[in-house]
Amino acid sequence: MTMSTADTPVPAGRILIQGAHLLTQDDAIGDITGDVLIDDGRIVEVGPGLDATGATVIDGTDRAVLPGFIDTHRHTWQGAIRQVGTGWDFPKYRQHIQVTWGPQFTPDDVYIGNLVGALGALDAGITTLRDESHIQNSPEHTNSAISALRDSGIRGVFAFGWPSIDSNKWMLRGEATHPEDIRRVRADLLADDNALVTLQAMLRGPELSTLEVTTKDLQMARDLGIRSSMHVGNGPWGPEFRGIGSLGEAGLLAEDLLFIHCCTSGDDELKMLADSGAHASVSAAVEAVLPGLGAPATGRLLAHGIRPSLSIDTEASVAGDMFNVMRAALLAQNAGVSIDPASYESLPQFTPADLLAMATIEGARASGLAHKTGSITPGKDADLIMVRLDDANLLPCNDVAASIVGAGHPGNIDTVFVAGAIRKWAGRLTGVDTTAIRRHAEQSRDRLFSFDLVDG
Ligand SMILES: [Zn+2]
Incomplete structure (x- = not known):
């Protein structure tokens, strides 16, 4: 049976997507019109004219199929207070969310924030979410954040950060080393690196703590066998504390590191980053709308041979979808x-196809998950999205990549697969009680809003 997604039941098991525009992000396959065979959660075969025996066939006419988007840095706990900070600058964001509200967050607030954040991500075609979680106020907060990622059905990387209590201790060049509770999480909750939700470390790095602290923190993360990320090139702290440069001079740069922002990191530092094989995440929307961080480093990174991943950062300030970040x-x-104008000559330009690669396969590499996701490659898990190219805002589709990057939005995402399970079908999330989740999020939001905001 061949089905379009409208008014048909959600299929499971062996599925063949037939006759779609495949933007595979796999250099060996390229962009083709063809089929994708999915079975047992994996991509089995990719190409034209595949055998449909035993499979439920989904009609791919007027559909683009891509690997799911990968958001390499989001403070997901802020999901239920999304857009409160639209128009704020960075000091205001920090004062209100991290200093005023952060200490008031209960484990329940973290749960519902993470759940609505992850569901919004799935709705927008993001199948892998690196949750940069700096709300480890107690072990219960940590457990709630992980539970919500699991309950959402998204592929989650839980990047264990620090508490949002006593922000000055944890954020302003503090001497405290990374919270020890990460050892419990590694041993008891996220020991399996093949699970759908896995563990990494969100470290403060040399700009938010010190080089000495970061050296100890990195040693701990590497002893636990997990990858680490850190924010660097953060406005004036970039040139003052040289996060990448100081780690490079200490011999600590390696492929297991993800550097977030890099806005004001020096050219010498970007060269060190490139030489080490480490990764970068550009949060272009937040960097553009939140004065104080610096300009997105996309072109400067490309000039140094680094293909960055992309990230949302926080829904308190920007939309939670990759279309917004790519644009x-x-x-x-x-x-x-x-x-x-002279910078036009000095910076590499990038195309819609380049941006789609940054939003998919480069995110997988940056997250250490390229063996599982990030491209439509046989053997990888089936993390896929189908985009309707015949929607009113995209027809007639004149160039698939340019249409998606230039004019796409989450409403154009018809179907979302995570490890072969369909999480969005015919434009709607599956198995989600929106009414109950909305009520829960509003209760959390109302309680947090009862705490007065005081400018720092
Ligand atoms: Zn961030």
Whole structure:
């Protein structure tokens, strides 16, 4: 039986997507019109004219099929207070969310924040979410964050950060080393690196703590066998504390590190990053709308041979979808060029296809998950999205990649697979009680809003 997704039951088991525009992100296959065979959660075969025996066939006419988007850095716990900070600058964000509300978050607030954040991500075609969780106020907060990722059905990387209590201790060059509770999480909750939700470390790094602290923290993460991320090139702290540079001079740079922002990191530091094989995450939307971080480093990273991943950062300030981030990367670079025309010659330009690669396969590499996700490759888990190219905002589709990057939005995402399980079907999330989740999120939001915001 061949089905379009409208008004048909959600299929399971062996599935063949037939006759779609495949933007595979696999260099050996390329962009083709063809089929994808999914079985037992994995991509079995990719190509034209595949045998449909025993499979439920999904009609791929007028559909683009891509690997799911990968958001390499989101503070998901802020999901239920999304958009409260639209228009805020960075000091205001920090004062209100991390200093005022962070200490008031209960484990329940963390749970519902993470759940609505992850569900919003799935709705937008993000199948892998690196949850940069700096809300480890107690072991119960940690457990709640992990439970919500699991309950959402998304592929989650839980990046264990620090508490949002006593923000000055944890954020302003503090001497405290990383919370020891990460050892419990590794041993008891997230020991399996093949599970759908896995563990990494969100370290403060040399700009939010010190090089000495970071050296100890990195040693701990590497002893636990997990990868680490850290925020660097954060506004004035970038040139002052040189997060990447100081780690490079200490011989600590390696492929297992993900550097977030890099806005004000020096060119010498980006060269060190490239030489080490470490990764970068550009949060172009947040960097563009939240004055204080610096301009998105997309072009500067590319100039050093680094293909960055992309990330949302926080829904308190920006939309939780990759369309917005991809367009922000383009807008921010070209806005910079309008101020400094000479930079057009010095920075590499990037295309819609490049941005889709950053939003998929580069995110998988940055997350240490390229063996499982990030491209439509036989043997990888079936993390896939189907985009409707015949929607009113995209027809007639003149260039698949350009249409998606230039004009796509989460409403164009018809179907979302995570490890072969369908999490969105015919434009709606599956198995989600939206009414109950909305009520829960509103209760959390109302309680948090009862605490007065005081400017720092
Ligand atoms: Zn961040």
